[in-house]
Amino acid sequence: MTLREIKPGNRGYLYVNSHPNGCQEVVDRMWQQTPDPAHDRPGPVALVIGSSAGYGLAATLVGLRAHRMRGLGIAFEAAETERRTAGAGWYRTARTAELAAEVGADFTFLNGDAFSDGVKDEAADRIAARFGAIDLLIYSIAAPRRTDPLTGEVHHSVIKPLDADYRAKTLVFEDGAPRIGELHLQAADEAERDATVQVMGGADWQLWIDALQSKGLLADGFRTVALSYVGSDITAPIYRAGTIGAAKQDLEDTARAINTQLKGAGHAHTVVAGAAVTQASTAIPSIALYTSILHRVTGEGWRTTVDQAAALWNQLVGDVELHLDDQDRVRLDDWEMNPEVQAAVRAAWDQVDADTIATGADTGWFRDEVGRLYGWDVPGVDYESAAETTVPWPAPRPSDA
Incomplete structure (x- = not known):
């Protein structure tokens, strides 16, 4: 056992330490929000790539509880060191595995770099040994870099506009207090754009x-x-019309290429989710302010990652028809892209300043949500007492080892 008194050690949106009890409570709350299963029979065999955070975590929890999913989840998480706790995703995965065991789900987890050939081979071996084949692959990775297994080249993604510099408002916290800052980003060059596509696109x-x-x-x-993600025209210069947008376009092009490759024996779609506070989204300039305003505007209409994952699963298993747009993308973002919602967000965005930030945006909610990504600021968790930080990664089943 390793009992530690843990402090967040954060600077802005970046946290050095994660709290294991807080991470467990976050997973438990997501689990409780998940719909009850409609039947007891085994569900589809799924491979979830990026199962420890964001929409990948939500899809994993919904798949396990509501649809009796079997299969394998893959994440790339840091273990505990002498100086730091394990990564938040490590603790979230450990709790997810416990919940899966409680409902008798035949589902295990692999910790490794999903970009590598080695992890692909190990995942394939586990699937072949235990299930023979998979019915579903959910791909949900957001990473800052990728090593191309074919060339060995390391590509680094950047978050920049294309064609022109970007200036906009942004949300910053100084000593915990929110304020409006000014952001200026230079346009990406072709090499930066191409590298971002290599990391975050469909390769x-x-x-x-x-x-x-x-x-x-x-x-x-x-x-x-x-x-x-597509998002609002407010964030388009830094997102859909920026380097990330180029990568997302490549992802959509890849879906079409996979469909051609499968020759009718299967199908591929990109899924346009709505806004969320995730470890990936907090790295995108201006998204924090936009999301804080969106939450204030939508109120009870806000859709969590669990809400959206539940809607996606219902479509994937055929309980409801696929909600596709004219580009063959599954849309989960109607609640965000509703014209009345976007008009209200635009009005608040244009008006928000140092004097109106407290009423125009849910900055306190956003700050707390960021903390919860790492297990902090979770109601009911005792942060004053030492916590057990040495939590083992879920062991594979004997036939998977």
């Missing part, structure tokens, strides 16, 4: 499909989805 998704298909591990009627 790795395609390699996963190639690897699994070559080993005969895609079941008849196989489906695969990759999580994406």
Whole structure:
């Protein structure tokens, strides 16, 4: 046992330490928000790539509880060191595995770099040994860098506009107090754009499909989805019209290429989710202020990652028809992109300043949500007492080892 008195050690949106009890409570709350199962029979065999955070975590929890999903989750999480706790996703995965065991789900977890050939091979071996094939692959990775397994080149993503510099309001916290800052980002060059596409586009998704298909591990009627985002015209210069947007376009192009490759034996879609506070989204300039305003505008209409994952699963298993747009993308963001909602957000965005930030944006909610990504600021958790920080990664089943 390793009992530690832990402090967040954060600067702005970045946290050095995670709190294991807080991370467990966050997962428990998400689990409780998940719909009850409609039946007791085993669900689809799924591979969730990026299962420890954001929409990948939500999709994993909903799949396990509501649909009796079987299969494998993959995440890349840091273990505990002498100086730091394990990563938040490590603790979230440990609790998710416990909940999966409680409902008898045949689901295990692999910790490793999903971009690597080694992890692809290990995942394929586990799937082949235990299930024979998969029915569903959910791809939900957000990473700052990627090593191309074919060339060995390391690509680094950047968050920048394209074609022109970007100036906008942004939300910053000084000593815990919110204020409006000014952001200026220079336009990306072609090399930066291409590197971001290599990291956040569809290249790795395609390699996963190639690897699994070559080993005969895609079941008849196989489906695969990759999580994406479009967002508002307010954030478009830094998101959809920026380097990230170029990567998301590549992701959508990859979905079409996979569909051609599967020749009717399966189908691929990108999934346009709505806004959320995630470890990935907090790194995007201006998104914090936009999301804080959006939450204030939508109120009870805000859709959590669990809400959206539940809607996605209902479509994937055929309980409801796929909600597709004219580009064959599954849309989960109607609540955000409602014209009345966007008009209200635009009005608040244009008016928000140092004097109106307290009433125009839910900055306190946003700050707390960021803390909860790392297990902090969770109601009911005792942060004054020492916590057990040495939590083992979920062990594979004997036949998976």
